[in-house]
Amino acid sequence: MAASGGRLPPIALTTNCPSCGVGLVPETLRDQCYVCDCGHHFRMHGDAWIALLADAGSWHERWADIRPHDLLEWKVPKAYQETIDQARAEGLNEAVRVGTATLAGHPIWLAVFDFRFVGGSLSIVAGERLTRSLEQAAAARTPYVLLAASGGARMQEGILALMQMAKINAAVGRLHQAATPYFSILTDPTYGGVPASLALLADVNIAEPGAAIGFTGPRVIRQSTYADLPSGFQSAEFQLRCGQVDMVVARTELRARLAHLIELYLRPLRGRR
Amino acid sequence: MAASGGRLPPIALTTNCPSCGVGLVPETLRDQCYVCDCGHHFRMHGDAWIALLADAGSWHERWADIRPHDLLEWKVPKAYQETIDQARAEGLNEAVRVGTATLAGHPIWLAVFDFRFVGGSLSIVAGERLTRSLEQAAAARTPYVLLAASGGARMQEGILALMQMAKINAAVGRLHQAATPYFSILTDPTYGGVPASLALLADVNIAEPGAAIGFTGPRVIRQSTYADLPSGFQSAEFQLRCGQVDMVVARTELRARLAHLIELYLRPLRGRR
Amino acid sequence: MPGRPRDTLSVWQVVELARHPDRPYALDYIRRMAPDFVELHGDRVSHDDPALVAGLGTWRDMTVVFFGQQKGRNLAERVSRNWAMMHPEGYRKAMRLARQAAKFGFPIVSLVDTPGAFPGAGAEERGIALAIGQAIMGWFEIPVPVVAAVIGEGGSGGALGMAVADRVLMLENSIYSVASPEAAASIVWRDNARKVEAAAQLQITSRDLLAMGVVEEVVPEPEGGAHLDHEAAARALEAVLWRHLEQLLPIPTAELLQHRYERFRYIDSLLQAAPDFGPKVEPRGAAGNPAER
Amino acid sequence: MPGRPRDTLSVWQVVELARHPDRPYALDYIRRMAPDFVELHGDRVSHDDPALVAGLGTWRDMTVVFFGQQKGRNLAERVSRNWAMMHPEGYRKAMRLARQAAKFGFPIVSLVDTPGAFPGAGAEERGIALAIGQAIMGWFEIPVPVVAAVIGEGGSGGALGMAVADRVLMLENSIYSVASPEAAASIVWRDNARKVEAAAQLQITSRDLLAMGVVEEVVPEPEGGAHLDHEAAARALEAVLWRHLEQLLPIPTAELLQHRYERFRYIDSLLQAAPDFGPKVEPRGAAGNPAER
Numbered sequence A, B: 001m002a003a004s005g006g007r008l009p010p011i012a013l014t015t016n017c018p019s020c021g022v023g024l025v026p027e028t029l030r031d032q033c034y035v036c037d038c039g040h041h042f043r044m045h046g047d048a049w050i051a052l053l054a055d056a057g058s059w060h061e062r063w064a065d066i067r068p069h070d071l072l073e074w075k076v077p078k079a080y081q082e083t084i085d086q087a088r089a090e091g092l093n094e095a096v097r098v099g100t101a102t103l104a105g106h107p108i109w110l111a112v113f114d115f116r117f118v119g120g121s122l123s124i125v126a127g128e129r130l131t132r133s134l135e136q137a138a139a140a141r142t143p144y145v146l147l148a149a150s151g152g153a154r155m156q157e158g159i160l161a162l163m164q165m166a167k168i169n170a171a172v173g174r175l176h177q178a179a180t181p182y183f184s185i186l187t188d189p190t191y192g193g194v195p196a197s198l199a200l201l202a203d204v205n206i207a208e209p210g211a212a213i214g215f216t217g218p219r220v221i222r223q224s225t226y227a228d229l230p231s232g233f234q235s236a237e238f239q240l241r242c243g244q245v246d247m248v249v250a251r252t253e254l255r256a257r258l259a260h261l262i263e264l265y266l267r268p269l270r271g272r273r
Numbered sequence C, D: 001m002p003g004r005p006r007d008t009l010s011v012w013q014v015v016e017l018a019r020h021p022d023r024p025y026a027l028d029y030i031r032r033m034a035p036d037f038v039e040l041h042g043d044r045v046s047h048d049d050p051a052l053v054a055g056l057g058t059w060r061d062m063t064v065v066f067f068g069q070q071k072g073r074n075l076a077e078r079v080s081r082n083w084a085m086m087h088p089e090g091y092r093k094a095m096r097l098a099r100q101a102a103k104f105g106f107p108i109v110s111l112v113d114t115p116g117a118f119p120g121a122g123a124e125e126r127g128i129a130l131a132i133g134q135a136i137m138g139w140f141e142i143p144v145p146v147v148a149a150v151i152g153e154g155g156s157g158g159a160l161g162m163a164v165a166d167r168v169l170m171l172e173n174s175i176y177s178v179a180s181p182e183a184a185a186s187i188v189w190r191d192n193a194r195k196v197e198a199a200a201q202l203q204i205t206s207r208d209l210l211a212m213g214v215v216e217e218v219v220p221e222p223e224g225g226a227h228l229d230h231e232a233a234a235r236a237l238e239a240v241l242w243r244h245l246e247q248l249l250p251i252p253t254a255e256l257l258q259h260r261y262e263r264f265r266y267i268d269s270l271l272q273a274a275p276d277f278g279p280k281v282e283p284r285g286a287a288g289n290p291a292e293r
């Protein structure tokens, strides 16, 4: 199986790999799913994730027209409306996009976070898209694939951003009750309200190598507790040792692994009444 | 409410309290449920526990006639049949006795371990009595009170002693399914197969002050791991901190606490359909 | 206007009242509601979390399971209760006892009062994110009435983990926020000294949350704040909690759980929002506005 | 006689075969049964326990959840897998994935091979007794077929926690015991050098357990022992596991769980015991003998 569903779009890159320091050749990196030869996984945005996971031409985005609103009339240091308008002017459509696709021929629901839209922050629009898609996946027993990348809840939507965690998790509960396979891929970084709502509640939690995953970020922990944090704290490998994720999978292997898991979890039961 | 259901029987005592060193006056201690003024709880045997917990005259023992058998033909260093015969000659009837009683007027099932019978070891007879009583408690939704004190499974009954853990826990599961209140009192010492089967699976786990409770005893842990064990390791208070028990209750307060809990847990529901 | 914070207080004055060191804490309410309260302990995994009080007691002739995020009255108690900042074990204790309440059919009262879940290395190592996530999901499967009240600080996910309920109330001078004003200031300005401005923008007072339809009712406090009269504050809270619980008790279980689902499913639709809040949302057709579907 | 250990071996020779360093371990069987085996990790609380392998794979065209207590082949792996002595997290991982198997309807295969649960301070601090107790109770509520096989050492409660199943098999040269011979000697003689005598008295070989009716079947090993031919041992185990699972698959769930209950409920009644074992129980009337009720 191909490592990606189609050719990945270009992404903005530094000139050298932050891990090994080698100079980067964008086209080469693009062909290897933006993974350096040293194993460093570059952050990918929503379009790239869709291209990686969805079979070519299979992506059908849903509810792209739901838009954020400045409910709190947030003004300083920057008006929320301005933040939204700028992001949308750059062609971004909120922190979460959802849709149907196939992965190696299997119909799936796919939800991708985009860290470029206000730090992938959980918002009303994100929550609404996630909840609608979770509900539809549960109704049809279609496997649900989540690609998580988030800095937390969106401050500018206040308490209603927090409430998305409850709204989403209620729908995750129904997904489980409907025995619908749920796979969550946690990428760098995934913090705050996203791992504390749906991102760690999957049947199989998959982390990208080296991804930072946690509830509270290391800076805040150091400020609050004056603690020295061990190296590798909150890394994907740390979360594997701490029993929070099932596996750490290289991006180049991810599509094949997901296809295999979908086959295992969807296989019709035999002989059981 | 009286601290005990009736006058406790005499028990064998050392001459001085092992905790505070004062000389003991057996009759005084007996009147205070065998708790020294310093707080030291002396080990009590089955008869004393029944007298403490059951209202006077309410105890009806069941299945006292089920007897142990030397299924494995155990010979050395001492024949199992001889071990059994000696204990029975001393008036002991197996490591567990069960029966019905009332506690402050509430009907209960009561199961008491007796450490004097082969170290309160879990045996086929113990397992059978526990399982029958758990099944009957579940069928009638009668609160179940367990008094645990055990060194582990009975070696001389081999694998069939181990199987009691599964047999008992299957019945504990049915007790929970029947929403029957279950209270477990863990006394000094409770180790091995008993906390690893029914003794920690109650709705409310109650430990006696200072009681040693654990799976593996400290001697074996030191032998296996060469670890220094902190003082208070495996004490009731340690198990409270480690989240295994709900409360540590002095023996003089135990009856009143149980009566209160039974009232709370048995109160008929109001207004709910 | 009854049920709303006095308009004369600034937002920051409300924050200070919500955090007032003499303010009644969870046990001050629980012990008055159920003088026979028995505390239960432990997550049955590895710890007991003293930041969360949990147990049963008799309230209005019923057996009720109470939860309360509990601050300390003096330094020693504050340290031992970790300033009511829960570790993962607290959420696991809560779910253990919520399932026990479900088994026996006991209603649940949860009192929320925390700056947030504990931001420490041990909490991360023992899965604080997932513990909160499991609690939030778990509450939707607890088939007994659940009434929650924010009695002081409702801080972020750490508060929400104990506030997924059929009715959520707030004491008048309490706050409930996506992040503490300090944290929000640090995120937005990278300067937590801007906490006063952040608090004002975040809309965190009981009046704000009532207007947004996030809470069902605001419980008025004694003149000057609950810290001036614990008895009166407890009487007021008890009466409102009971009024809500009484309405929930006769609802059949399936309906109760469906309502709880819908309460949070449409909480951002502003359907229940106050008139002075709603108009901020401009209708743009069914798909364009999450409020209309 | 097929299905029984060679009569020519002493009990201690069987113990040595059960512990043979070249003996096939759990993954040697699982990878042969399901070459596409995917390991899943973690208790979703605080740790992953490498002493227990857990995951899914395709076996005979079905998706099956596999568990295996896993020893290490070299010193580094032995250390990392803690000689297959599980911590509480291992039992919690098992129950998490057993419930997942139940949700999706996957049958379960559990391979048992442990000296016992880990006797260490950390295991005690994190509730090893209760973790085993919850697992033993939990297995009775898993509504899918469960087949277990002791492939080496079945040591005490640590083994039983992974061996509550609809059918329990034993490889010919495996042992299953209330306590390891060393521990039993230490308890009974206060001298664990008496392990050979203890092993003989405890009746721990597959032949003994079959005679007592504690296991359904003994799987013959290749001549000389499974360590001499991993392929043949795996083929033999696979065939017997499948024969049992095939019988269980069509059984309706309620009946399956009731049978599982009764299997352990009457396991000491010697109802299924071999003739040469049963007569040891002298009938003394219905109440006097647990075998008759």
Ligand SMILES: [Zn+2]
Residues within 6 Å of the ligand: A017, A018, A019, A020, A021, A022, A036, A037, A038, A039, A040
């Ligand atoms: Zn590199």
Ligand SMILES: [Zn+2]
Residues within 6 Å of the ligand: B017, B018, B019, B020, B021, B022, B036, B037, B038, B039, B040
């Ligand atoms: Zn004393």
